[in-house]
Amino acid sequence: SKLSIFLFNDILLLTKKNKQRLNAIREGGKQTYKFIREIKLYRTSIDKSEENSISLIEREHSDLEFSFLFQFTSSSKHEEFLESLKQAFEFIDSRKVFGIPLKKMMKNNRESGLIPSIVEKTVKELLKRNAHKTEGLLRISGNASTILGFLNTVNQGGPINLNALDVHTISGLFKLFFRKMPEPIMTYDLYEEFLEVTNEPSETKKVQQYRKLIERLPDVSQFTLQHIFSFFSLLASYSEINKMTETNIAIVMTPVLLHSKVNDMLAASRQCTANQ
Known part of the structure; x- marks a missing residue:
């Protein structure tokens, strides 16, 4: 299903637009979003990046992991999101102590x-x-x-x-x-x-x-x-x-x-x- 994604320095928020707000928006109101899930980027890695899609893996611990597949409507949106992800991972690595070279x-x-x-x-x-x-x-x-x-x-x-x-x-x-x-x-x-x-x-x-x-x-x-x-x-x-x-x-x-x-x-x- 179609999601709205908000990327911050160290987390990724998955949301959906609130349908009940559509009429209010038409009348000049603001769009609101329903929270779906938070992905903590410090325990996440890029599994695959292919044409118009990106696969992420979040590892809560050694025995539990979650996979996420994001598909984009254009190559430009795919590249923009991928570049933003890489910058977020660079920020996270700049603070890491465990698990980096x-x-x-x-x-x-x-x-x-x-x-x-x-x-x-x-x-x-x-x-x-x-x-x-x-x-x-x-x-x-x-x-x-x-x-x-x-x-x-x-x-x-x-x-x-x-x-x-x-x-x-x-x-x-x-x-x-x-x-x-x-x-x-x-x-x-x-x-x-x-x-x-x-x-x-x-x-x-x-x-x-x-x-x-x-x-x-x-x-x-x-x-x-x-x-x-x-x-x-x-x-x-x-x-x-x-x-x-x-x-x-x-x-x-x-x-x-x-x-x-x-x-x-x-x-x-x-x-x-x-x-x-």
Whole structure:
């Protein structure tokens, strides 16, 4: 059916003209609209854009998504709407923290440091609360609904406020930031080379080779890894209390920081070896 669409910076409103207002309009009144649905663009993507039609997918969460097909009466209206959509998505990306490329995120006007603010703030808050002495930190999951709500709030431009969150939820956000990256921080290109280093018998040479690989990463990735590795080192030094040895930390974090583009059984097996 024919809809009237209103596009704002971060939402799309689907409406219908109120038929009962037609006579009033003829007499000089204003047209009113009946609200049909709101599409939140921060969780929406363009699926297809074909001749005079655009398909959108809105994902409420990993198990629930909605598809919308918009058809236009002319190519000019199609192109105008598509261009407006792209501008809206650019605006949304300019405020996002989770789920966008690291380099692009650091151009965000919310970012002013050498590493992502979400990484700096989560680590700082965990240290402030002595969470490195908490059993199972990084291994124990935080509250899933709280984490999802926080992600949505922050990705819509809301503040990174960790005060009301428990330490496991904060560490869950820390892990989620890296998991949501379109490409892992240690990159797909270097995946094979990082895995090859695990075959090096000499621990000294292994560390040297890892360092050389990390030096090939973009500066922001290097600074970020240095920051979190320092945190992991501190965490491991309290393993008698928190039960998070270097091996346990690697088992939890390696798949988040380094994984292949194709997640098959062979890659998973090799990944397991790298965690040892």
